[in-house]
Amino acid sequence: MNKLSFWHKLAFITNVCWLAAWLLKYYTLISPGVLQSTILVNGLLLAYLVNIPLCLFTLFLVINKKLPAGLPRWLCIINGLFCITQLYILLK
Secondary structure (H helix, E strand, O other), rough: OHHHHHHHHHHHHHHHHHHHHHHHHOOOOOOOOHHHHHHHHHHHHHHHHHHHHHHHHHHHHHOOOOOOOOOOOHHHHHHHHHHHHHHHHHHH
């Protein structure tokens, strides 16, 4: 596994936590505690810090046609969609 693949997988996990954190805003899915705190920190802090720079770096690699062949395309697309949504909510 190359480093870019690792970062994309980490970004995907933080993006799932970001989605869960926004669901926790409206619905009580789990009781307050350590798990809920972990989801909130990963989702509302780390998702922005990991996903947005990673998507910008990946876009830079795509433009320069240096994207590694072993990187799953679906993972890049999903992280890109999360990035667009996060930027929209962040700048709104």
